[in-house]
Each structure stands twice: as C-alpha cells, then as structure tokens.
C-alpha cells in the first residue's frame with residue numbers, strides 16, 4: 001500500500017490508508033480514513049466483542065438456528081419472542097418458526113383454509129366437521145333403532161370370545177362372593193335360595209327364561225349393590241340384559 005497521510009486519503013476519497021507509522025500496539029498496517037483506527041486492532045476488538053456476545057448467548061440458553069441444527073434439537077430458543085410473546089418454541093426443522101400453542105393453532109388454521117380452498121377450486125363439496133355431541137347423538141339414535149341387532153351381535157361376540165370374557169366373569173364372581181360374605185344370617189341365605197327356587201318356578205310356569213337380578217347392580221356405574229335378599233328381583237332374561245348395570249339414582 002502506498003504511504004500517504006490521512007488528509008491525502010480523505011482528499012482522494014479512500015476508505016483506508018497507510019501512513020507507514022506503527023499503531024500503539026506496534027502494527028504497521030493500514031488504518032481507516034474515517035476514524036484513523038488500526039485495521040489489525042479493529043479486527044481483534046471485533047473478534048473479542050463477538051466471542052463475548054456468543055458466550056453470553058450460550059450461557060442464557062439462546063441459540064442460533066445453525067447451532068440448534070448442529071446439536072440436533074427439535075426446538076430451540078432464539079432469544080426473541082414470537083408475536084404471542086412466547087420464547088423457546090422455535091422449531092429447528094421449520095427454519096425457526098414458532099410452534100407455541102397459539103402459533104401452532106394459527107398454523108393449523110392456515111393449512112386447513114388452504115386445503116379447503118383447494119377443494120373448492122376442484123369443485124368438491126366442503127367438508128362439514130361433525131362435533132363430538134353430534135356424533136354421540138347419531139350413535140345413540142342408531143343404538144335405539146338397532147337394539148335387537150346390537151344385542152344379537154353382542155351375544156354372538158360373547159359366545160365366540162368366551163376366553164376373553166373369563167377374567168371379567170371371575171372378577172364379577174369374586175366381588176359377588178365378597179358381597180355375600182358380609183355376616184348374613186341363615187335366614188337371609190335361605191331367602192336368597194328361595195328367590196332362585198321361585199325363579200325356576202316362574203320359568204317352568206311361563207316357559208320364558210328368567211334371571212335373578214340385582215335391583216342395585218353389584219358392579220354399577222355409579223353405585224354398587226349387595227348380594228342380599230332385599231336386593232334381588234326376578235326379571236325376564238331379555239329385560240335383565242337390557243337393564244345391564246344401569247341404575248337410576250334419582
């Protein structure tokens with residue numbers, strides 16, 4: 001580099017110049033015309049500043065996209081809030097896009113709208129989303145209209161899957177046993193036996209299968225009854241199956 005003074009460099013419109021004399025640190029390199037600062041010193045200071053900032057960033061858990069990629073992270077924090085004011089949910093695979101809950105919802109809506117637009121452009125009917133309540137109501141209606149079919153299906157299923165039903169049956173029996181094992185007098189046990197004998201009589205008389213039912217179910221959804229005489233009633237088998245383990249606690 002040609003040796004010139006700072007004033008000459010300013011005159012010539014140069015951004016750097018070399019006046020041939022060393023800086024305070026002894027570098028004989030160029031200097032900036034605007035500030036008169038040594039180029040080598042400036043470079044060193046810049047590096048120091050960058051390193052300091054980088055270590056500060058690292059210490060606070062803030063990362064750059066490239067660093068997060070290198071570390072194989074799914075999410076990282078770039079130290080900046082998203083428009084919802086959330087930190088640390090930047091997705092690495094989406095180039096640092098925020099995936100905090102509100103941002104994610106927004107993103108999903110955009111995708112949905114785009115898909116809908118595409119369907120409309122193709123002339124397809126728009127998809128109407130069925131709510132949980134609607135789908136439940138639909139199922140309940142179907143069940144009400146197809147009770148017999150459903151019962152038959154369940155009967156067949158139980159017959160075909162005896163092995164799978166066994167654990168439930170034994171659990172039920174165990175509980176039933178436990179519920180009888182409260183101190184019952186001989187009188188009560190006799191009463192229970194009599195209910196079963198009466199049931200057999202009814203079957204003989206009517207020719208229709210009858211069950212001994214627990215008025216309050218042993219394994220009810222909301223209540224558990226006892227295997228005691230005053231909780232027994234004779235019901236046609238069909239009716240008993242429909243009753244299942246439901247008990248209205250009103």
Ligand SMILES: [Zn+2]
Pocket residue numbers: 023024025026027038039040041042
């Ligand atoms: Zn210097």
Ligand SMILES: [Zn+2]
Pocket residue numbers: 082083084085086089098099100101102103104
């Ligand atoms: Zn966000």
